[in-house]
Amino acid sequence: MLVVRLVLKACEWGVVSASALMIAVTLAQVVFRYLFQAPITWSEEFARYAFVYIVYLAAPIALHRGLHIGVDNLTVHLSPRVQQGLMVLNDLLALGLVLLIGYASLEVLEANQLQFSPALNIRMSHVYLAIPICMLAMALVLAVRLWTGKRASPVSTGQPQ
Numbered sequence: 810m811l812v813v814r815l816v817l818k819a820c821e822w823g824v825v826s827a828s829a830l831m832i833a834v835t836l837a838q839v840v841f842r843y844l845f846q847a848p849i850t851w852s853e854e855f856a857r858y859a860f861v862y863i864v865y866l867a868a869p870i871a872l873h874r875g876l877h878i879g880v881d882n883l884t885v886h887l888s889p890r891v892q893q894g895l896m897v898l899n900d901l902l903a904l905g906l907v908l909l910i911g912y913a914s915l916e917v918l919e920a921n922q923l924q925f926s927p928a929l930n931i932r933m934s935h936v937y938l939a940i941p942i943c944m945l946a947m948a949l950v951l952a953v954r955l956w957t958g959k960r961a962s963p964v965s966t967g968q969p970q
Contacts, residue, residue: 911944
């Protein structure tokens, strides 16, 4: 579905951008600290918040690609029909969970609207915005998966099953 592809592409660009910025700022911090004896005071905080966005924006991508960890010791011994039913049940439960977390994160955003980060002086609600963005993207992936029945095959680890 086009909307899912666009959302996932935006997440991918977000991960790449945040990673590049985090690496650049961390490298600049090392250079400024050890060559010029003038550390960048906000670099550690920036790197931390960039990492938060990397993790949250990568989660819907991993979900779409079937890369989240799963335990299938029991389900591999069940019939394909039962396995399919369990996958649908799993997706329904996951959809409920991400919607619940997304809804609860709105209260966190509101509670942190007036709190500012110490070094960057940005609203902490901008940092916490990663949570509802991630949950909305994951809910979209799960809803489309449930609607179409199509799912990505997990990447093979090369281990015998």
